Amino acid sequence: MxxxxxxxxxxxxxxxxxxxxxxxxxxxxxxxxxxxxxxxxxxxxxxxxxxxxxxxxxxxxxxxxxxxxxxxxxxxxxxxxxxxxxxxxxxxGKPLPKNMAEQIIQEIYSQIQSKKKILATPPQEDAPSVDIANIRMPSLPSYKVGDKIATRKAYGQALAKLGHASDRIIALDGDTKNSTFSEIFKKEHPDRFIECYIAEQNMVSIAVGCATRNRTVPFCSTFAAFFTRAFDQIRMAAISESNINLCGSHCGVSIGEDGPSQMALEDLAMFRSVPTSTVFYPSDGVATEKAVELAANTKGICFIRTSRPENAIIYNNNEDFQVGQAKVILKSKDDQVTVIGAGVTLHEALAAAELLKKEKINIRVLDPFTIKPLDRKLILDSARATKGRILTVEDHYYEGGIGEAVSSAVVGEPGITVTHLAVNRVPRSGKPAELLKMFGIDKDAIAQAVRGLITKA
Structure with missing residues (x-):
């Protein structure tokens, strides 16, 4: 109200x-x-x-x-x-007893004052036609491999850019626009930005309303942890077959000093459980821009998980991304373990690969890009090429995250084992690097887990 x-x-x-x-x-x-x-x-x-x-x-x-x-x-x-x-x-919620029903039906009929059939007057003119199909970025990303940017900032830049491709792109935010970087969209498209303040349930409901009859393509943003407040609205949006896009920033312990109340560690589990959902987890600026474009053209509930730390650009600007298509980031013919990470932990996996290389241990590193749907074929192919060993590492609780998604994808496949590294308890405030180490999801923990898998063989 x-x-x-x-x-x-x-x-x-x-x-x-x-x-x-x-x-x-x-x-x-x-x-x-x-x-x-x-x-x-x-x-x-x-x-x-x-x-x-x-x-x-x-x-x-x-x-x-x-x-x-x-x-x-x-x-x-x-x-x-x-x-x-x-x-x-x-x-x-109770039906009328049979011995009451006939009498009551007659009572209702007796109260009808006119039995004339009433025909609604049709509108004098149709609503203007709107085309929200195939909305594409006006140009390729403009990042440079090796440069650093947080995916939360890349989201804001990408959304503002997509706003130039269609006036049907709108943005909503829950008073976090200077953290989610949706403020970039507001600056470039002020008439299509809706500040919803700290009322995430209402924000999602407004997005559903805006998306009705395919009139707009709404993107809502706030801290990923705060979307838990709106889970009822999100599940009802799925039941209503709505098409909305939600971007949750500040995921995991890697946000650092803000502490556990702000750390999204349940969001992957929540969004994976929603029917019609697609869950994007981009790991650099290029992937984030592609995720925004794909989400705008994907039906159902789309969730984009973005991170606070700045990490290196790892993809070329012309890299092609598709929903359900993972990427092999690092590969050799001598790989002994497939390591799957996303966001911050993908970069930790690449750092672990450098450590292990000095010990003549090669690992294959996969970026899932979408956690739902998952690229089952590439994961299985990679596992079979690395003696059936898969190691997942994620800035999320064990329950419902990447590890469980991968385990579900490969269950029943002979000779394949999945080992999980994830946050195993309620975290605390601290520096990002300290927290990644404390909860066993940094490069050293990954390297140690790889050594353990090889030794176990």
């Missing part, structure tokens, strides 16, 4: 059906209509109390909905007009 008041949404009408009853008990305020009215007015809404069973009063109230958001507070009685049911408790 605060959002509607702040933005003076004078075309918004909310209908509150105040029928007194809850599911198991009467509602706390029951029919105290004046209290509902005062609460709505406190949020800057025009509030009108009506008899919810009167079509005339409802029509009159709609005519008064002008100049500010309006709440029509309708006093109703559950089961109105049904003998033995009206305004009674204990009827929630």
């Amino acid at each position: 605060a959002f509607a008041s702040i933005y003076k949404l004078d075309n918004l009408v909310a209908i509150l059906d105040i029928n007194r009853l809850g599911q198991s008990d009467p509602a706390p305020l029951q029919h105290q209509m004046d209290i509902y009215q005062k609460r709505c007015e406190a949020f800057g809404w025009h509030a009108i109390i009506v008899d919810g069973h009167s079509v005339e009063e409802l029509c009159k109230a709609f005519g008064q909905a002008k100049h500010q958001p309006t709440a029509i507070i309708a006093k109703t009685f559950k089961g109105r007009g049904i003998t033995g049911v009206e305004d009674k408790e204990s009827w929630h």
Whole structure:
């Protein structure tokens, strides 16, 4: 309600059906209509109390909905007009007994004042046609291999760039735009940026509304940890077959000093569990830009996981990315273990490869790019080429992350084992490098795990 008041949404009408009853008990305020009215007015809404069973009063109230958001507070009685049911408790979700049904149906029919068939008047003109298919970046990425950039910043740059390709790209943020870098989009496309403040549930709901009837391509951003507050809205968006894109920054212990309340360590598990979801986990600026472009053209719930630390660009600007297609970053004919990492841990895996190379131990390093769907074929091919050994390393809890995704992908395949490195307890504040080491997901931990797998053979 605060959002509607702040933005003076004078075309918004909310209908509150105040029928007194809850599911198991009467509602706390029951029919105290004046209290509902005062609460709505406190949020800057025009509030009108009506008899919810009167079509005339409802029509009159709609005519008064002008100049500010309006709440029509309708006093109703559950089961109105049904003998033995009206305004009674204990009827929630229950069918009428057969011995009551016929009598009640007749009672309802007797109250119909006119049996004329009412035909809705069709709109005088169609809504303007909108094309949101095949939205492409106006140019290739412009990064240089070896340069460093945080994927959260690359996200902001990519989204602003994509905004020039289509005026149907919109951005929403939960008062974190200077951290998620969606502020870059706001600067370049101010009329298509919606500040939703610290109300993530409402932000996701607004995105779903904006995406209705394929009118826009919305991108929501906040810290990945804060999307946990909106899980109900996200799952309902999937049930509603909505197409929305969510970018969660500040994932994992690698955010450092901000501490565990800000560290997303459950987000992969959450988004992997959502039907229709696609989960992107880009590891450099080029991959992030491609993820944004692909998300804009992918149906369902898309989640892009971005990181706080600056890491090196590892891909050429013309690298092709596809949903469900992993990348082999490092490879030789003598590889002994396949190591799979993403984001910060992919760079730790590459650093571990340098350490191990001095010991004449070669590893194959894979970047999954999308955690859902996972590139099962490439993972299996790589595992078979490295004596069946897979090591996953992730800045996430063990449950529901990359390790479990990979294990599910290869389950039942003979001769393949998966070893997981992940955050195994509630973390703490500290420097990023210290925390990666503390939780056993840095280059040294990866190198040690590889040595252990080889020795075990």
